[in-house]
Amino acid sequence: MPVYLHDIPLETAQAHFNKALERAGLGGRLGEEEVLMDEKSIGRVLSQPVWAKICSPHYHASAMDGFAVRAEATAGASPATPVMLETGSQTAYVDTGDPLPEWANAVVPIEQVESLDAEDRAAENVRDPLFIRLRQAATPWAHVRLMGEDIVATQLVLPEGHVLRPVDLGAIAGAGYSAVMVSRKPRVAVLPTGTELVEIGEPIKRGDIIEYNSVVIAAQVTQWGGEATRYPITPDRFDLLKQRVQEAADQFDLVLVNAGSSAGSEDFTSRIVEGLGELLVHGVAVRPGHPVILGLIRRSDDSRSVPVIGIPGFPVSAALTGEIFVEPLLARWLGRQPNQPLEIDASLTRKITSPAGDDDFMRVVVGKVGERTLAAPLSRGAGVITSLVRADGIALVPRGIQGLEAGSxxxxxxxxxxAEVEKTIFAIGSHDLTLDLLAQYLTRYGRRLVSANVGSLGGLVALRRQEAHLAGSHLLDPESGEYNISYLRQYLPDTPVRLMTWVEREQGLVVKRGNPKGIQSLCDLSRDDVSFVNRQRGAGTRVLLDYHLQKLSIDPAVIKGYELEEFTHLAVAVAVASGRADCGMAVAAAADALELDFVPLYPERYDLVIPCQYLENDLLSPIFDLAADAGFRTAVAGLRGYSVKKMGNLVLDCSK
Amino acid sequence: MPVYLHDIPLETAQAHFNKALERAGLGGRLGEEEVLMDEKSIGRVLSQPVWAKICSPHYHASAMDGFAVRAEATAGASPATPVMLETGSQTAYVDTGDPLPEWANAVVPIEQVESLDAEDRAAENVRDPLFIRLRQAATPWAHVRLMGEDIVATQLVLPEGHVLRPVDLGAIAGAGYSAVMVSRKPRVAVLPTGTELVEIGEPIKRGDIIEYNSVVIAAQVTQWGGEATRYPITPDRFDLLKQRVQEAADQFDLVLVNAGSSAGSEDFTSRIVEGLGELLVHGVAVRPGHPVILGLIRRSDDSRSVPVIGIPGFPVSAALTGEIFVEPLLARWLGRQPNQPLEIDASLTRKITSPAGDDDFMRVVVGKVGERTLAAPLSRGAGVITSLVRADGIALVPRGIQGLEAGSxxxxxxxxxxAEVEKTIFAIGSHDLTLDLLAQYLTRYGRRLVSANVGSLGGLVALRRQEAHLAGSHLLDPESGEYNISYLRQYLPDTPVRLMTWVEREQGLVVKRGNPKGIQSLCDLSRDDVSFVNRQRGAGTRVLLDYHLQKLSIDPAVIKGYELEEFTHLAVAVAVASGRADCGMAVAAAADALELDFVPLYPERYDLVIPCQYLENDLLSPIFDLAADAGFRTAVAGLRGYSVKKMGNLVLDCSK
Structure with missing residues (x-):
């Protein structure tokens, strides 16, 4: 029975895998091939150092357009005592790059030469006068590119392991090569497996999963210098998968099997690896990415071993497994240094918990608010690929640590x-659908809007803690009927802010299509047959709801689902669309997005709150430009229930 | 007559060019096309934002392998009071990713379930027991990936202008797309011109220039997202070049004409642009890169204008012109942000002068010595492409500044x-051919050796100024016959150093092949018919020469070429090979490199001097490993006149 390691620390897994690769003779470069010096060679890795074959220049060359001379013959030349030289015997015209005549040892630039034949130096025959006159002596080897000035034969031009860039191709060609040896690209097979998978573009039904992991993995492999081949989806049939894995191993350098690596019923990969070779590691203590499988199987002809990596099925796990295990392996095989991401120190915006036994790869958004660099954790779910798309980076929470406090x-x-981090605008607060539109338009200004939806009150708290540049807020004061001002007085008493109206919008109840339960007002929420989905405490929408429930004397305790909280308008709509609730309060556009119906109830104002200190540089200025931009206003006004009439109105402003 | 701007500042040139492009309707994206979500799409630029078409997951999915339940049915379950559920009516097995049955609202992970049929939970039929027993109540929606957890329909997945990375392909596919619209790749023609040019790989003779600029430029265009087509070399024939430029303009979005842009006799490009359209800029006040030409010409069918850039012929000028003018143009046309290199503050290692009227793009090597980040200027020659290959970056010396002091x-x-900057080893001092070998071997350790050849004494001075990690030195003390120690006492009295013998090598006279002048000893240097090439003051070889000249009572004043100084052994050999001198003093291997003959004279020791402070981290440790490495020692011993017998001997060492 093969010895294998179960749920082991990352470094142990890597060390075990590397040792097995070395034992199998797979610890270094796989092979090499010749590539021509053309644009297709960029990104290839030199498998041998390049030592110059010839000098460059390979002769003494003129560095200017002018006349080649012997410096000695110009001795004594001065404005008062010019020297005359005869063309042919004493001087000769040379263009930049032309070889110096054997007898010459300097070049006089054409600007310093008086032609005795032509007054006009730009004339065609300037290169062929009978005599020239010089009023300044030339120093030996002046304006000459000496042979070998750039490259001397036998000199090291580029070391082994170097990744070719455009200028390198020039230097290599200049050193006398028309081709160089580079590492062969590792050939990688990517096998998606799972009966529930459907190819991208196929029609999908409930339970189907769009198979895009193989594309992400193949793209990673390509980017890292490998050559990826994607197999069609293999359904969950043990023998078929086993046969395909063996087939792939017979043709490729590395086999990546995606999914089928958890402890569930489709967990064939580990048994297949065990059956075809050696299962080295099963389960690595990293999150996301736990059920990684590392193994080595033999080719059918027994010629060599081929590593197999079982990659977990959740998309974030799959992509991170690529970074952790596939990239370093490809780097080894290519003979280059592994990728080294830049690192930055930041301060965590909120408390997180972490599994104590695992190295936890936390996706974060990074931005600079005031003087502090902040890291805001994104969704921790292994299924949330958008958390990787949005991530500015990864913060590792090492195993042994069960969590980190805010500010850590x-x-x-x-x-x-x-540089992108410096152009990031942090918006924390109430959610509004137009923030996505804003994000899209801001990219044209080189800005990136990152928004976290914590509700209006949460946004004011974030501003107080200096964790965001701005907050969306729509907090109605039940007593004054005013928006936001009394809350600002309470939560940000000492912070001067700009309070700018963003949109007016309609709040109401999102209901199923056709409104099957006939919901008409908040009164229907107390019905026994109606279930509700709420917004979280501190959300402006929740404040609005509670305000009107109180006016209507409806006891929240009788509302089914009042305790079920969602963080955005769209999430409320999704809950209704998916049948988790019959209705929920949100803006009309959220209902439209999910093709639901909408019962309009209350209009409201949604403002942006911006502390004056963040107006000192131009980071946020595109937001004010857009508030006045006709194209942007039209796009916002196109959302149902939205008005831009007051967009840009300054309710409060900073003193100049 | 067209208005054009001559020798203008960079920003003026860029602004003028951009305005003309906008007038011609060429200021933005050229067009768009559809690409499939596969690995070939990475690096493409979104021409439209991607808004999610569907939710992901598009149904409530199990997040674990386990049993779907209604949370309400598990209420009250505890270790003492288990709850039993019947398969089919009350519970159903689900794999990770399976849709939740309509009636269920939670999943109990399989680890928390007792099957009533099988003791062994790993048995195949665990998914199909008749009953299960739970000893813990489930909370609603536990272990369920809610519909839309990752992506909600209509949400912004990625903004316009985003450059696609592997994970983006997954998110886009998950949002319901099998293809997206991206910016069309700009089509760029690269036309090398010049009668003196020969294609890479062709045999070369004196005066020929290997044409590699077009390869560098085409590779740059490819890397920046364009599609490059290289034309064959066009000889210097006005009509032919004019015809080809018009042809290229008729088919491509951008025409790059390389060389022919200086004021010399091949300067056709500006006249051609003038003839075919509008010459916008002729000459930009940047160095290297002065004679840049910017213009716009009409297509033959008058359908549109096409920009033409005349790129200077010197390789460094050509590559920098690409960075300055071509990259931003391609970024515009692709709708992405232009490249923004990382910037770092450093301190200049030596004084430089700079043309006052030009923005001077100085190539530098950057390394960290002690606590300081240093920038060492590389060769300033526009013809020295290796200065770009070796450069870690560019320091701009703005116009108006005529130079900078050391330390600026x-x-x-x-x-x-x-991170590579932190792995850079600065070696300043005496030149030895084995430093190239060392550089090559060090790359295997992830180190980069950057050496500047300033002679042995210069190296000691650099160490004193803390501008280098180590210095090669072979300074013979005429009185004691010892190497280096007395000089260290004089130049580095207060700096504890490790003095390690590197090689023993033979110094002698490099002479032409066959030694036509019969040179046998230093005595021949005083002959009238023998010319010499010297090393610079402070070089160990110069010290050795002067020592022996004095012993032989030869007056340097009688040696022809004694004042002609070169900075390396190879440069001395090049001077002999190219006929600038009959002989020079160097090591045997330098003669071998240039296929010259060698008259051996004096053996000597070459040491490395390393201040102890740089031994505190492991930056330099690979050097000591290599001194003991059999493969490396063999490679060094293979050079003629070299011995490694004493390699690694510590003449002086740091106290522990």
Whole structure:
């Protein structure tokens, strides 16, 4: 029975895998091939150092357009005592790059030469006068590119393991090569498996999963210098999958089997690896990505071993497994250094918990608010691929740590350019559908809007803690009927802010299509046969609901689902669409998005709150430009129930 | 006559060019096309935002392998009071990702379920028991991935202008797309021109220039998201070039004409652009890269204008012109943000002068010595492509500044990853051919060796100024016959150092093949018919020469070429090979490199001097490993005149 390691720490798994690869002779470069010096070679990895074959320039060359001379013959030339030289015997015209005549040892630039034949130096025959006159002596080897100035034969041009860039191709060609040896690209097979999978573009029904992991993995492999081949989906049939894995191993350098690696009923991969070779590791203590399988199987002709990696099925786990196990392996095989993401120190915006036994790869958004660099954790779910799309980087919470408090320092491995971090606008607060539109328009200004939906009150708290540049807020004061101002006085008493009206919009009840339960007002919420989905405490919509329930004297305790909280308008609509509830309060556009019906109830104003300190630089200025931009206003006004009449009105502003 | 701007500042040139492009309707995206969600789409730029078409998951999905239940039916379950549920009516087995049955609202992970049929939970039929027993109540929606958890329909998945990465392909596919619209790749023609040019791989003779600029430019265009087509070399024939430029403009979005842009006799490009359209800019005040031409010409069918850029012929100028003018143009046309290199602050290692009227793009090597980040200027020659290959980045010396003192702060736009800067070893001092070998071997350890050749004494001075990690030195003390120690006492009296013998090598006279002048010893240097090439003051080889000249009572004043100084062994050999001198002093291997003959004279020791402070981390440790490495020692010993017998001997060492 094969020895294998179950649920082991990441470094142990990597070390075990690497040792097995080395034993199998797979610890280094797989092979090499010749590539021509053309644009297709960029990104390839030199498998041998490049030592210059020739000098460059390979002769003494003129560095200017002018006349080649012997410096000695110009001795004594001065404005008062010019020297005359005869073309042919004493001087000769040379263009930049032309070889110096054997007898010459300097070039006089054409600007310093008086032609004795032509007054006009730009004339065609300037290169062929009978005599020239010089009023300045030339120093030996002036304006000459000496042979070998750039490259001397036998000199190291580029070391082994170097990844070719455009200028390198020039230097290599200049050193006398028309082709160089580079590492062969590792050939990688990607096998998606699972009866529930359907190919991208196929029609889907309940229970189907769109198979895109193989595309993500193949794209990663391509980006990292490998050559990926995607297999069609293999259904959950043990023998068929086993046969395909063996087939793939016979033709490829690495076999990646996606999904089928959890402990569920489709868990064939580990048994297949065990059957065809050696199961090295089953389960690695990382999150997301736990059920990783590492193994080595033999080719049918017994010629060599081929590593197999069982990649977990959840998309985030799959992509991170690629980064953790596939990239370093490809780097080894290509003979290059593994990728090293840039790292940045940041401060965590909120408390997180973490499984104590696992290295936890937390996706975060990074932005600079005031002087502090902040890391805001994104969804922790392994199924949430958008958390990777949105992530600026990964903060590792090492095993042994069960959680981190808000404000804790974290080190973030960046996915993005640090300059993008400086262009990130953090919006924390109430959710509004137009924030997505705003995000889209802001990209044209080189800004990135990152929004976290914590409700209006949560937004004011985030501003107080200096964790966001702005907050969306629509907090109605039941006494004054005013929006936001009394709350600002309470939550941000000492912070001068700009309060700008963003939109007016209609709140109401999202109901199923055709409104089968005939819901007409908040009074229907107390019905026995009506279930509700609520917004979280502190959300403006929740404040609005509670205000009107009180006016109508409806006891929240009688509302089924009052305790079920969602964080956005769209999430409320989704809950209704999926049958978790009959209705919920949200804006009309959320109902439209999910093709639901809508019962309009209350109009309201939604403002942006921006502390004055963030107006000192131009980070946020595109938001004000857009508030006045006709195209943007038209796009917002196109959403049902939205008005832009007051967009841009300053309810409060900073003192100048 | 067309208005054009001559030798203008960079920003003026860019603004003028951009305005003309906008007038011609070429200021934005050129067009769009559809790409499938597969690995070939990475790097493409979204021409439209991606709004989600469907939710992901598009149904409530089990997040675990286990049993779907109604949470209400499990109420009250505890270790003492288990709840039994019947399969089919009350519970059903679900795999991770399976849809939740309509009636269920929670999943109990299989680990928490007792099957009443099988003791062994791993048995195949665990998914189909008649009853299950639970000892813990389920909370509603526990272990369920709610519909829309990842993506909600209508939500913004990715904004316009986003450059696709592997994970994005997954998110887009998950949002219901099998294809998306991306910006069409700009089609770029690259026309190398010049009668003196020969294609890479062709045999070359004196005066020929290997045409590799078009490859560098085409590779740049490819890397920046364009599609490059290289034309064959066009000789310097005005009508032919004019015809080809018009042909290219008729088929491509951008025409790049390389060389022929200086003021020399091949300067056709500006006249051609003038003839075919509008010459916008001729000459930009940047160095290297001065003679840039920017223009717009009409297609033959008059359908639209096409920009033409005349790119200077010197390779560094050509590559930088690409970065300055072509990359931003492609970024515009693709609708993405232009590249933004990372920037780093560094301190200049030596004084430089700069043309006052030009923005001077200085190539520098960047490394960290002790606590300081240093920028060492590389060769300033526009013909030295290796200066770009070696560069870690570019420091801009703005026009108006005529030079910078050593120690001046400079801001460097980095070409490399900042982590590589931390792995850079600065060696300043005496040149030895084995430093290239060392550089090659060090890459295997993830280190980069950057060496500047300033001679042995210069190296000691650099160590004193803390500008290098180590210095090669072979300074013979004429009185004691010892190497280096007395010089260390004089130049680094207060710096504890490790002095490690590197190689023993033979110094002698490099002479032409066949030694036509019969040179046998230093005595021949005083002959009238023998010319010499010297090493610079402070070089160990110069010290050795002067020592022996004195012993032989030869007056340097009688040696022809004694004042001609070169900075490396190879440069001395090149001077002999190219006929600038009959002989020079160097190591045997330098003669071998250039296929010259060698007259051996004096053996000597070459040491490495390393201040102890740089031994505190492991940056330099691979050097000591290599000194003991059999493969490396064999490679060094293979050079003629080299011995590694004493390699690694510690003449002086740091106290522990």
């Amino acid at each position: 320092p974290v080190r973030v491995k960046l996915y993005r350019h640090p | 702060p400079v801001r460097v736009k980095l070409y490399r990853h900042p």
